[in-house]
Amino acid sequence: MVKIEAIVQTSRLDAVKEALLEAGIEGMTILEARGHGRQKGHTEFYRGREYSVDLLPKNKIELVVKDEMKDKTISAILGAARSGRIGDGKIFISRVDDVIRIRNDERGEAAL
Amino acid sequence: MLRRTIKLLFLSALLAIPAVALAVAPDLKPSPPATQAQVAALQQAIRAAQTSGDNAWVLVSAALVLMMTAPGLVLFYGGLVRRKNILGTMMQSFAMMGLITVLWAVVGYSLAFGAGNGVIGGYEHAFLRGVSLAPNPNYGGTIPEQTFMIYQLMFAIITPALITGAFAERVKFSSMAVFLCLWSLVVYCPLAHMIWGVGGILNIAGGRWPVLDFAGGTVVHITSGVSALVCAIYLGKRVGYPQQNITPHSMVLSFIGAAMLWVGWFGFNAGSALGAGPLATSAFVNTQFAAAAAAITWVITEWLQNGKPTALGAISGAVAGLATITQASGFVQPMSALLIGAIAGVVCCFMVFRVKKFFGYDDSLDAFGVHGIGGTMGALLTGLLASGVINAVYGSDAAGNPLATGAIDGNWRQFLNQSIGAGLGWAFAIVGSLALLFLVDKTMGLRLSPADETQGLDLSQHGEEGYDLNS
Numbered sequence: 244m245v246k247i248e249a250i251v252q253t254s255r256l257d258a259v260k261e262a263l264l265e266a267g268i269e270g271m272t273i274l275e276a277r278g279h280g281r282q283k284g285h286t287e288f289y290r291g292r293e294y295s296v297d298l299l300p301k302n303k304i305e306l307v308v309k310d311e312m313k314d315k316t317i318s319a320i321l322g323a324a325r326s327g328r329i330g331d332g333k334i335f336i337s338r339v340d341d342v343i344r345i346r347n348d349e350r351g352e353a354a355l
Numbered sequence: 356m357l358r359r360t361i362k363l364l365f366l367s368a369l370l371a372i373p374a375v376a377l378a379v380a381p382d383l384k385p386s387p388p389a390t391q392a393q394v395a396a397l398q399q400a401i402r403a404a405q406t407s408g409d410n411a412w413v414l415v416s417a418a419l420v421l422m423m424t425a426p427g428l429v430l431f432y433g434g435l436v437r438r439k440n441i442l443g444t445m446m447q448s449f450a451m452m453g454l455i456t457v458l459w460a461v462v463g464y465s466l467a468f469g470a471g472n473g474v475i476g477g478y479e480h481a482f483l484r485g486v487s488l489a490p491n492p493n494y495g496g497t498i499p500e501q502t503f504m505i506y507q508l509m510f511a512i513i514t515p516a517l518i519t520g521a522f523a524e525r526v527k528f529s530s531m532a533v534f535l536c537l538w539s540l541v542v543y544c545p546l547a548h549m550i551w552g553v554g555g556i557l558n559i560a561g562g563r564w565p566v567l568d569f570a571g572g573t574v575v576h577i578t579s580g581v582s583a584l585v586c587a588i589y590l591g592k593r594v595g596y597p598q599q600n601i602t603p604h605s606m607v608l609s610f611i612g613a614a615m616l617w618v619g620w621f622g623f624n625a626g627s628a629l630g631a632g633p634l635a636t637s638a639f640v641n642t643q644f645a646a647a648a649a650a651i652t653w654v655i656t657e658w659l660q661n662g663k664p665t666a667l668g669a670i671s672g673a674v675a676g677l678a679t680i681t682q683a684s685g686f687v688q689p690m691s692a693l694l695i696g697a698i699a700g701v702v703c704c705f706m707v708f709r710v711k712k713f714f715g716y717d718d719s720l721d722a723f724g725v726h727g728i729g730g731t732m733g734a735l736l737t738g739l740l741a742s743g744v745i746n747a748v749y750g751s752d753a754a755g756n757p758l759a760t761g762a763i764d765g766n767w768r769q770f771l772n773q774s775i776g777a778g779l780g781w782a783f784a785i786v787g788s789l790a791l792l793f794l795v796d797k798t799m800g801l802r803l804s805p806a807d808e809t810q811g812l813d814l815s816q817h818g819e820e821g822y823d824l825n826s
Contacts, residue, residue, distance in 0.1 A: 287602070288665050290721070291657065291708035294600045 244339040244352060245313050249304045250276065250332040251324040256302045262323035263306070266315050270355070274303040282330040301332065307339050309352055402497070406490070409497040409630040413506050416626020420509035423619035424448055424516050430612025431670075432520055435720050438604040440524045441821035443812020448516040450532050455512045458536055463511055464504050466544040468494060473556035473563065476548045493553045495629035506626060507547070514575045515539050520720030521583030522590050522801075524601075525808050528816040530799040534791055542582065542787035546574045546780055557776050559748050566776030567741050567748065567760070567769065569638065570627035572682020572733035577780035580678075580727020582788040583718060589792045590801060592717035594808050606666055613670035617646055620677045624684035637745050638684040641692035642677065645684075648696030649676020653704045660708070668704070671725060675703035678729030679736070686741035686748070686760065695736050699729055731777050738762060738773030 251259055256273070263271060277298040284297035308316050317334060325331055344354040389397075429445045436444045455463070462481050469476030480486055483504065491500040515535035522531070549555040550568045557566040568574055593601065603609060624642040628635035653672025654664040679699035680692055687695070706724040718724060743749065743757030743764050751757050759766035795801055802808075807815035814820065 288661055288663060289600070289602045290667070290711075291661060291704075292712075293661070294602075 244307055244309060244342060244355065246337045246339045247304075247306045247308065247313070247316055247320070248335040248337075249306075249320045249324065250278065250301050250334075251304065251320070252326065252330060252332060253300050253302050255324045255326070255331075256304075258323040259304060259320055262319040263304075263316065266312075266319040268306060268308060268312065268316055268319070270306065272305040274305070276301045276303045280330075280333065299330070307342055307355060309355060406497045406499075409495070409632075410499065410502055412631035412635060413495065413498050413502050413626055413629060416622035417502070417506040417509050419619045419622025420506070420513065420626065421452070423616050423623060424452060424509070424513045427612050427615035427619050428513065428516055430608045431616060431674075432523065432609075432612070432720055434605040434608030434610070434612060435603045435667075436523050437601065437811070438822060439811025439813055441604065441813065442819055443528065443816050444519070444523055446528060446812075446817060447519040447526075447531055450528070451512050451516045451535060454532060454536050455515065455539055456508060458539060459504075459508045459511050463539065463544055464507065466540065467507065467511070467547040468504075468552050469548075470554055471548065471552070473554060474549055475545050476552050497630055503629065506629075510571055510575060510623075511539060511543060511547070514543050514571075514579045517575070517579040517722055517726055518583045518586060520722035521587040521718050523719035524812065525590060525593050525803055526801055527799070527803055528812070530795050530801045533799060534795045534801065537791050537795070538582065538787065541791060542578050542783050543574070546578050546783055549779065550574055550776060557772075557779065564772045564775045565748075565769075566734075566772050567686050567737050568682050568734070568776065569685035569737075570624045570681045572679070572730045572737065573776050573780040576678045576681060576726040576730025577734065577777055578784045580723045580725070580730055581781050581784035583722035584716065584727055585785055585788040586792065587716045587718040587723065589789070589796075592715075593719065594805055596717050597712075597715075603667070610666055610670055613674060617673055617677060620646070620681075623677075624681060628685055634685055634746060637689075640689050641680055641684045641687060644689055644692040645676040645680030645696030645699065646673045647676070648693045649673060649679065649700035649703075652697045652700030654700075656701050656704045657708075671707070671721065672700045672704065675699045675725045675729050678726050679703075679733040682730065682733035683737040683740060686737055686746050688740075688742055688745060691740040691742070691763075695733070695740065698736070699732060702732060703729055730780075734773045734777040734780075735770065738770035741769060 249259070260271070278301055279297055279299050282299065284295050284299055286293050286295050304320070306316060313336070320334060341350060342352075342354040343350050425448060429448050432448070433441045433445050460483055462478065464483060464486065465478050465480035466476045469478065469480045471477035486500050486504055488499040488501055490496050490498055491503065494500060494503040515538055518535065518538070519531070549557040549562075550566050550573060552558065556563040559565045559567055566573065595601065620642050621639055625635045625639035628638055650669050650672040653675065654669050657668040658664045676696035676699045680695050683692070683695060703725050706728050707721050711718060711721070711724055739762045741761030741763070743760040746760070747757030748760055749758040761769050792801065803815065
C-alpha cells in the first residue's frame, strides 16, 4: 500500500477530485495548506509599505491506495493538476505499514 | 374568492375616506376674533412643534454618534489588528461606553457644561442635579437639556475610544480603563468646557478668544489624536514592530466599520446644530462633501505612489476628511468643504505613509495621523473658511448682513483664535496624558508583558478567543 501526498494549486482542486473519482478512487483527505517551492509569492501593501507574502495557499490531498492503483492515481492527479507553470505543486509517495478501518477493525488492503 | 375579498375591502376603504372626512369636517360658520388665551395656546403649540422636530433630530444624532463607537470604531479598529487581539480591541471601546456613561452622569456633564470658571465647570450638576427635560437656553434652546446631555455623552464616549488606536495590541485592559476614565475628566471635560461650556475662555459667545468648533475638531480630534501620539511614544513599539509585518486580520470588518463611521458622522456634525433647521443641513452637506473629497485624494495619492489604490487607503481617506471637516461643518460653504476634504486626504496620507516612518513611533492604527492632524488642520481651516453667510456667529449689522466670521469674510483674527484653541488642545492633551500615563503606569502598570502581548489580548486579558472556527 502506498501513501500519495499531492500538493496542488487551489484552482485545480475540483479537477483533481473529479479525475480521482473517475479513476475509481473514493477515499481521500483534503487539507488547506500554505507553502511554496521555487514559486515567488506576491506583494501586498499596508499603509504604503510594500511587503511580500511568500506563503501561498495550496491544497494537499492525501490518499492511501493499493500498489496496483498507484500508477493510475498518479496519472489522474498529474493530468488534472498540471498547468505547466511554476507553482503546480508536487507529489510525494511513501510506503504505508498498515491501514485499519475504525468502524469494524478491518486491516490491510481490505480496509482501503 | 380571495381576489373578490380584496376588491371588496379596497372599495370599502375608498368609500370610508369621504365618510370620515365629512364626519371631521369643521363648521363653515365664521369664528370670533382670537383671544389672548388662544394666542398663548398657539404659541405654546408652535414651540412644541419646533421642539419635537429638533428633539427628534438630536436624539437620532445621539444614537448615530453612539453607533460610531459601536459598531463603527469597534469594527474599524478590530479589523486592523491581528486576529488574536480582536476582542481585546473591541472591549477597549466598549468599556468606554459603560464607564464614561456613568462618569458623565455622576460628574462629567457638570465639569464640562456646568458654570464653574473659564477652564472647567463646577459640580452644580453632579448626579445631573438641575438637568431636567426643560430646555437650557445656553445649550440648545428648543430641546430638553437631557437631550443635550445625552448627545454630548456620546461625544465623551467616542473621544477616549479613539485613543485606543494608538496603543492597540499592547496595553492592559484594567489600566487602560482607569487611564481613559481619568483622561476624560482631566483633558476632555476642560476642553469641552472651554470651547462649548458657558463661560469658557474659548467659547464663541463671550469667550476671551472665541473659537469656532462646530462639532469637536479641537475638543474631540485634537485631544484624542495628540494624546494618542503621546501614548504611542510613552508606551513604546509593539514587539516585533517594525521588522515584522503586522497587518490587518480583516479588512472586511474595517471597511464595514469605516462605512458606519461615515454614516454616523452625520449625527456627529449635523446633530451639533442642536436642531433640525437649515444649519443641520449645512453641516450634513459639508460632512458628505469632505468625506468624499478626502477619500478620492488619499486614493489618488496612494495610486500615484504605489501603483494601486488600496481599500485601507480609501476608508482612511474618508475618515481623515470627516475628522478634518468636523470643526468647520457648520460654518463653511459646501465648496469649501470639498476643498477641506481634498486637503485632508493628501496631508493625512502623507502623515501616515512618510512622517510616521520617519519618526518611528508606533501609532498602531494611525489615531494621531488621522485624528490629531485632521483635527488640527480642521481647526485652522475653519478660521480661514468660516463664512457668516452660513452661520452668523458674530451677529448681523443693521442692514441684516452677517458680520465677518472667518478670514474668507475678512476676519483674520479668527485664524488666531483658532490657533489658540488648537494650541490649548495640544497643550492639555500632552500635559494631561503624560501626567496620567506616569500615574497609572507607576501604580498599575500599563504595558502588557511580552509573553501576554505575544499570546494576544483576547486570551491574556479576557480568556476568550474572537474566532473559534473549530467550535
